[in-house]
Structures are given as C-alpha cells and as structure tokens.
Amino acid sequence: MTTLPTSTEKKLGLVIDLDTCVGCHACVVSCKGWNTENYGAPLSDQDPYGAAPKGTFLNRVHSYEVQPENGSAAQLIHFPKSCLHCEDAPCVTVCPTGASYKRVEDGIVLVNESDCIGCGLCAWACPYGAREMDQAEGVMKKCTLCVDRIYNENLPEEDRQPACVRTCPAGARHFGDLGDPDSDVSKLVAERGGMDLMPEQGTKPVNKYLPPRPKDKIEEIDILAPFLAPVAEEPKGFLGWLDKTLERL
Amino acid sequence: MHPARSIILFTSLSGLGFGLLAWLGIDGDAPTGWVGFIFFAIAYALACGGLMASTFHLGHPERAIKAFSQWRSSWLSREGVAAVATLVVMGVYAFFLVFFGLQISILGWIGAALAIVTVYTTSMIYAQLKTVPRWNTPLTSALFICLALAGGALLSGRVLFAINLLVIAAIIQVIWWQQGDTRFSESGTTLASATGLGSIGKVRAFEPPHTGTNYLMDEFMHVVGRKHAQKLRAIALVLMIGLPILFLLLPFAHLFALLAVVSHLAGVFVSRWLFFAEAEHVVGLYYGKR
DSSP states (O other): OOSOOSOOSOOEEEEEETTTOOOOOHHHHHHHHHHHHSSSSOOOEESTTSSSOEEOOSEEEEEEEEEETTOOOOEEEEEEEEOOOOTTOHHHHTOSSSOEEEOTTTOOEEEOTTTOOOOOHHHHHOTTOOOEEOTTTOSEEOOOTTHHHHTOTTSOGGGOSOHHHHHOTTOOEEEEETTSTTSHHHHHHHHHTOBOSSGGGOOOOSSEEEOOOOOOOOOOOOTTGGGGOOSOSSOOHHHHHHHHHHHHO | OOOOHHHHHHHHHHHHHHHHHHHHHHOTTOOOHHHHHHHHHHHHHHHHHHHHHHHTTOSOGGGGGGGGSOTTTOHHHHHHHHHHHHHHHHHHHHHHHHHHOOOOHHHHHHHHHHHHHHHHHHHHHHHTOTTSTTTOSHHHHHHHHHHHHHHHHHHTTOHHHHHHHHHHHHHHHHHHHHHHHHHHHHTOOOHHHHHSOTTTEEEEEEEOSOSSOOHHHHHHOOOTTGGGHHHHHHHHHIIIIIHHHHHHHSOOOHHHHHHHHHHHHHHHHHHHHHHHHTOOOGGGGGGTOO
16 A cells, blocks of 8 residues: 555664765675565666666765865765655655555565556655666666565574675664664764755655764874974085075076 | 656647547537547547557556556556546446437536546646656646646637637746746755755765666656757747637638647647656756756
8 A cells, every 4th residue: 555654663774874985886786686686576787788788776876075165175975875765755655556665564665566567656756766667677676675684584693684784894884773762773873963865855764874074174293293303494515505606696 | 857758648648638528528519429429539539549658658557457546645546547437437428429419417517527637637646746846836737737628628619718728828838837947946955955965065976876877867867958948938839829829710610720739739749848858856966967
C-alpha cells in the first residue's frame, strides 16, 4: 500500500560523515557489487566498455568545492548520496501500483519489483535522485539499506550492516536506528550537528549528514625558527663589496 | 525534464478527447445515429489513443492493470480509475444515442463531470511534484482543463465557447509561463540546501560521480531546446490560440473548422513539449545543472 505508515517502529538509516569521507568510491563499488549479485534485478550497465558507458547505481559520490565567506582556503567535500529513507517519502505515495512501500517495522523504503510497471513517477517525485530506472530490467531500483544483509543470519555478525558501511575504509559511514535517541548514530548526530538535505522539500529524511568540521587556522608555530635565525644580516667581504658596488652604479 | 514523445502525445490527445466527451455529455441536443457515431469515435480515438501512448514509456506495460489499485494516495492511479470510469459511463450514453436515438441526460452529465475530473487528475500528476517547481502550482490544472475544454468546444463546433475558452487558455498559459520562469528560484531549493554546505560558504559542483551520463541526467536534465524557448512560446500561442480563432471568425466552412482543429492540436503539442523541456527538476542541482 502506497499510503505511508503514520510511524515506524524503528528508523533504520545511515549517517554520513562529510568530514571523514575521502571520496574513494569504495561504497559505490561495494553497493553495486552486492546489489547486482543479490536481492532483486541486477544493476545493469549499458555499453560498459564502449564510448558512452552508463549504468544503474544506488549510491553515487559527488564532489563539491566550498569557498568559505571569510576568504580562507577553499574546501573539497566528497558527498556520497543514496536513498535517505524519508519519513514523508514522496516517492511512495505517487506510486500507482503499490510497488513502492515504506516498512512499518524499520522504516526502510523498498520497491516490490514484480509490481513495478516502470512508469518512473517515483524518480520524478524524489528530490535527491535516489531512484534509478534499470534500463535492462525496466523496473525502478533503489537503496534497500541492504535489507538482505542486515537481518541475514547466514552472515557473520560484523557483516550484518549495509555493504557501503561495511566497506568504507575511512569509517565515514554509520548505520543504526535513528529513531532511538540512545543509539550510537543518534548520539553522533546530536554531537556533530547532523543535518537534513533539502529540508524545505518536507521529506523528513532519516539519513543524516555530518557537516565538515571547521578547518584550523594555520598559524606560525615553528619551534625551530629561533635557532635558525640568519647569521649575517648584512653581507660582508666580497659579497659586501659587490653589493655596495652594484648599489653605486 | 526529458520531453518524452509518449507523454506529450498522451496529455495532448487524451486532453482533447476528454474535452470533446465533456461537451458531448452536456449537449442538450446531442448528435445521434451516424453523426453521433462519428463524434464519439473521434473522442474515443483521441482519449484511448492518448492513454495507449502513455503506456509506451512504461518499463512493464503488461502489468499496467496494477496501476488502478492505489487511488487512495496516487494521482497516477486516480487518473487511470477516472479515465476508465469516464469511458464506461460515456460508452453507455453513446450506445443509446447512436443506436436508439435516446439521450439519457443524467449519464451525459455524470460522464462530462468525470471527463473533467480525468483531465484534472492528469494535471495533478505533474502539479503535485514539489521537485519540479515550474509545475507545482494550481495554474497547471487550470491550464490543462481550460485547454481540454477549448479543444473540445473546437472539435464539437461550438464557435462562441471555443473562442472564449481559447482566449482564457491563452491568458492562463502566458501567466503560467511567466510565473514558471521564477518558480525555481522562489522554491528556496539551492545547491546550498541540497548539500547542506551553504553554512560554510559558496558551494560549487566540482566533480560529478561519473564521467558518463546516467538515468537521472537523461531524464531530468534536459537543456537542449531551452535556447529557443521564447520563439517556441510564440509559435505555440499562434498555432494553439491565434490561428484557430482566426479560422473560427471566417465564414463557416468545414475546411476552416478542420484547419482550426489541426492548428490547435499542433500548438498544444508545442506547448506540451515546452512544458517538459523547460521544466527543471531540483536533482539537477546536485550535478551543477538545471
């Protein structure tokens, strides 16, 4: 049913640390790998080795340059973006077939691919570009929060988290229940001032982004400098004579 | 937005078809027999042709029947339900008119109301989207309904109604274009709010996620053709409104009526092409494009 649940028991989601992300795209690759080999239709590529490669991805890393107002050095921020599993998900309510739904038990937004007619309206309704129509399969693909990993008892416990979180070498991605104020992710969000993307769109995203920490000001703290003071202020000897001669000319 | 041919055909043709059905429904002296058959055949060909065209862009048209299930929340689903209801009610109305010369007025009025509701639901598929500020206004519905009624009046030969509705449609269209040009910046969604990085300073897209294109860029970031938007707007107005009014004001001849309809439909196609081509989706911000 594409009407949204009034509340969900848990709000599972991701917290992405923009201060820590190094932009290596490992999460993109692991996401594509896991979601091609497991749940639902594989994430296809079109012309992958040709002149104009194109394909379906559930997670993409953008990079932005930010020029601070106070004139200090510009920052480069790597920005992974996937489904934010919104509480007020506009992609779900527009679905005509009931293929899109938000789970009551954990708040994950999913697509039942056997009901999807591939009309694309959910992708139109999403402000974040989180949904992509698979060009080979003709159905809408989106982040499942690795629903086939997080509850999968066949996997070792440390692997029961989304592939992107498990693979991140920088520890920039965190997974947990954002509905529980005492969870690690909720504490992290509170401590670091986690933010919503496009709050004005009214989607109430569950995923949060931790803003980059303010950069330190580089001040002169060279402890060896006093010991390396220039020995001769004025040139003497031959150089002194040359200096004076050239000065006179 | 990518101006998909199937959706332009769908909104233009079915709008005209349902507009004609609305006029046939409230006609106090509706055509019967062969004349009635031809009128209803045209209306059904347009309405159904448009609906058929809309299925061409689906990934899985064979599952289209499922789209009737979510009318509680989805305007697209409501559109399907309303369209089928209109076609069924007007089908019964037409059957008695064509074969028995019997007009069941109440059915006609219900069918006409349903036809207008159908055009309204079509418009709401677009007008509901906050992600496309240009469409996200009640004026979108007003424009769709007014054009459907004007086209229907034109097709059913109601000269006075047609002229008046065409003038009103032109006014709504011009206001819709003018307001649309500033709606994106008025929506408050910017690269700063999209990334949340605006509090640090000025944000610029530095590097896209991939060197190639993707579904999102093909579907939502259509910049070709915006260059000629002003010329195309003028062409749309002339074809959709100006020429049809001119043909209607000339002494009546079937050729002029036909030219008025053809010109109007061509104008609606241009207007609908612009409707999509000029629309900017907020996701473009993430790619530093609009």
